[in-house]
Amino acid sequence: MPEFSTSPGMRDIVSPESARWRRFVDSFELIVGVAGYELVIPPLLEDIGVFNRLGEATDVVTKEMYDFVDKGERHVALRPEQTASICRSFVQHRPTTPFKAWYSGPNFRYEKPQRGRYRQFDQVGVEVLGSLDPYVDIEVVQLGWSFLASLGLSRVELAINSLGEPDDRARYVAALNAYFLERTNELSPESQQTLTRNPLRVLDSKRSEDAAVIADAPLINSFWSDTAAAHFSTVCDGLTAVGVPYTIDLKLVRGLDYYRGTTFEFRGGTLDSAQNALGGGGRYDGLVADLGGPETPGVGFAIGLERTLLACDDEGVFPAADQSADVFVVDVCGGSVALEICTELRSLGIRTERSWDDRSMKSQMKSANRSGARFAVIIGEDEDQSDTAVIRDLRSDAEQVSVSRSNLAPTLKSRLSSLQGAV
RNA sequence: GUGGGCGUAGCUCAGGUGGUUAGAGCGUCAGGUUGUGGCCCUGAAGGCCGGGGGUUCAAGUCCCCUCGCUCACCCCA
Numbered sequence: 001m002p003e004f005s006t007s008p009g010m011r012d013i014v015s016p017e018s019a020r021w022r023r024f025v026d027s028f029e030l031i032v033g034v035a036g037y038e039l040v041i042p043p044l045l046e047d048i049g050v051f052n053r054l055g056e057a058t059d060v061v062t063k064e065m066y067d068f069v070d071k072g073e074r075h076v077a078l079r080p081e082q083t084a085s086i087c088r089s090f091v092q093h094r095p096t097t098p099f100k101a102w103y104s105g106p107n108f109r110y111e112k113p114q115r116g117r118y119r120q121f122d123q124v125g126v127e128v129l130g131s132l133d134p135y136v137d138i139e140v141v142q143l144g145w146s147f148l149a150s151l152g153l154s155r156v157e158l159a160i161n162s163l164g165e166p167d168d169r170a171r172y173v174a175a176l177n178a179y180f181l182e183r184t185n186e187l188s189p190e191s192q193q194t195l196t197r198n199p200l201r202v203l204d205s206k207r208s209e210d211a212a213v214i215a216d217a218p219l220i221n222s223f224w225s226d227t228a229a230a231h232f233s234t235v236c237d238g239l240t241a242v243g244v245p246y247t248i249d250l251k252l253v254r255g256l257d258y259y260r261g262t263t264f265e266f267r268g269g270t271l272d273s274a275q276n277a278l279g280g281g282g283r284y285d286g287l288v289a290d291l292g293g294p295e296t297p298g299v300g301f302a303i304g305l306e307r308t309l310l311a312c313d314d315e316g317v318f319p320a321a322d323q324s325a326d327v328f329v330v331d332v333c334g335g336s337v338a339l340e341i342c343t344e345l346r347s348l349g350i351r352t353e354r355s356w357d358d359r360s361m362k363s364q365m366k367s368a369n370r371s372g373a374r375f376a377v378i379i380g381e382d383e384d385q386s387d388t389a390v391i392r393d394l395r396s397d398a399e400q401v402s403v404s405r406s407n408l409a410p411t412l413k414s415r416l417s418s419l420q421g422a423v
Numbered sequence: 424g425u426g427g428g429c430g431u432a433g434c435u436c437a438g439g440u441g442g443u444u445a446g447a448g449c450g451u452c453a454g455g456u457u458g459u460g461g462c463c464c465u466g467a468a469g470g471c472c473g474g475g476g477g478u479u480c481a482a483g484u485c486c487c488c489u490c491g492c493u494c495a496c497c498c499c500a
Contacts, residue, residue: 008491059498063424081500111498112424121500190497207496255499277500304500332458363453365460380458394460 009111009119016320017309021122023321024151024305025104028124031147035139037102037126042085044106048077050088053290055257058198064109066119078108081256083284083300084291086127091293097130116275116307125281127300129288134231137262137283137299138238144279144301145244148266148308152317155269156278158245161252162232163260164224166286172223173199179218186213200253219250228261235262258284262299268311278311279303324372326416328394329354330364331379341377341389344409350416369394374419375412391415 006012013021029039048067054060060080067077079085082103090099104124113119126143128136141158148156163169177199184192188209191202203214224232239246246264254263263282281301288296312318327350331338338354345352355367361380368376378390378400389408392400403411 005491064498107500109499112496113492115494117499123500125500194497201498204498275500279500302500307500328460330459360453361458362460367460369460376460378459382458390459392459400459 007119009113011118016323019323020309020318020320021305024309024318025124027150028104028147028303029102031150032102032126032143035100035143037100040086040089040101040103041105042079042082042089042103044078044108045076046079046085046088048075050084050291051077051080053084053258053287054081058256059111060109060256064111066108066110080109081107081302082123082125083127083258083298083302084287086300087129087284087288087293087298088291090129090288090296091291094293097296098136099129100126101129102126114275116304116310118306122305123279123302124305125279125300125302127298129296129298132285132297134234134262135238137231137235138242140281140299140301141235141239141246141264142242142244144264144266144281144303147303148278151308151312153269153308153311153315154317155315156311157247157267157269158239158264159249159252159267160236160239160246160262160264161220161249162224162228162235162262163253163282164220164228166260168220168223168225168228169260172218172220175218175223176200176202180213183213198257201255203251203253214251217251221250231261254280254282256284258287258290260285264301266301266303268307268314275307275310277304278308322372324351325353326351326373327375327377327412328352328368328371328373329377329379330361330368332358332361332364333379333381333384334358337379337384341379341408345412348409348413350409350412374416377408377412 048065051065052061065077065080067075069075082105086101086103090101102125104122106120106122108120110119111117124147126140128140141160145156145158164172177195180187180191180195180199180202184195186209187195187202188205188207190207191205191210194202194205202210203217205214221229236246236248249265252263252265254265259282261283263280265280266278268276268278279302281299283297283299285297287298288294309318327345329338329341329345329352331341331354335354335356335358342352342354353371353373355364359367361378365376374393374395376392376394378392380390383389383402387405388402389405390400390402391408391411
């Protein structure tokens with residue numbers, strides 16, 4: 001056993017998964033980029049006050065924060081999410097509104113690790129600051145939806161709800177609290193505990209004992225103001241208009257306290273995981289002001305990489321890319337010819353590998369085979385003397401051919417591109 | 424934070440009631456004569472049996488502790 005390995009809940013992302021991660025973020029950038037979102041890269045570390053605004057009653061703040069006092073006596077924390085950082089950045093730099101940002105990167109929460117849940121986890125997301133227009137909500141939800149669809153996912157469900165205006169939400173919470181208190185003895189001990197902290201979150205309980213009580217609980221829609229109801233209705237109509245399928249889930253409440261108005265969640269189609277929330281978001285119209293900025297509405301979402309990739313695995317889509325070489329150079333004359341050929345081919349964009357340590361031809365051919373390369377270029381004594389090279393197709397039984405060294409690169413280039421054309 | 428399962432070669436795993444040099448498959452490396460891979464054959468390297476303590480003449484095997492992984496709860500991405 002090695003002396004060191006990754007800390008709990010943290011892991012190395014290694015090949016071929018690592019390349020898949022890069023591609024994931026690239027795909028996201030492609031979709032939000034054409035929609036005019038600009039990249040913001042906030043620091044991993046912030047003053048803990050930035051994150052305290054996520055909610056004094058939330059686990060994320062109360063027990064999952066990676067926080068410490070630095071050498072300058074500042075109380076800082078590794079970010080548990082990026083929305084608050086983006087808002088802080090907005091307050092600090094005051095870009096013109098509407099401000100449309102996207103981000104990607106790791107976040108940290110000190111939780112017990114589990115399938116699809118790590119202490120360091122990556123998210124991609126967008127935030128739009130400065131507009132109350134319901135069409136912003138629509139655009140944001142649509143972006144998340146089309147991104148997931150672009151990965152090939154077809155069994156994702158979009159749940160959407162509105163928490164109403166702050167007053168609506170407050171009245172609803174009060175009503176909910178009264179209702180649950182009345183039937184508190186029917187609730188599971190865990191939910192009774194949750195009730196004291198945040199009645200909304202009791203609705204989230206997945207325990208069967210709670211199901212009956214939750215089923216009869218009052219619903220948010222009867223507390224919506226006219227403004228909130230109209231906003232929500234516009235959002236729903238807009239989604240329908242652009243062909244984004246959704247389900248209204250009046251019991252959808254999200255974990256962070258800053259949400260108000262529209263909230264939504266993308267859920268993976270596979271039921272066997274409790275971690276089926278691939279991503280989610282909503283409006284947080286008070287957050288910028290809470291962080292000391294002007295009254296500025298906001299809406300956004302975050303999508304978890306790990307979970308979304310798990311969903312991709314379940315659906316058999318967005319596979320890890322093929323990383324095999326195009327050409328493998330076998331040189332049994334010391335290796336200097338391989339150096340020259342690799343340099344030339346690579347400069348032409350041909351993925352070229354070779355072996356080292358002066359191994360036998362047989363052993364180098366084995367490596368060539370394993371590399372997945374389409375062609376082996378073989379340099380033996382004869383080729384070295386005559387300034388030629390042998391090209392051998394590793395995936396067909398065609399005769400190998402000998403070409404002059406000056407014709408090697410052009411020949412490979414054209415054979416590779418004709419193969420690509422065939423596919 | 425709470426509970427269940429599991430920790431043996433790089434990987435996947437065998438190792439009845441404790442008993443001599445801990446095994447297999449895959450992978451890796453080297454060979455199977457004269458410059459050529461994939462199939463097959465042979466051989467080699469590679470393990471403080473997660474760590475610590477205990478019981479015993481003797482522990483991978485039993486007991487305790489600890490660390491880690493995993494699944495569920497909690498919560499969330």
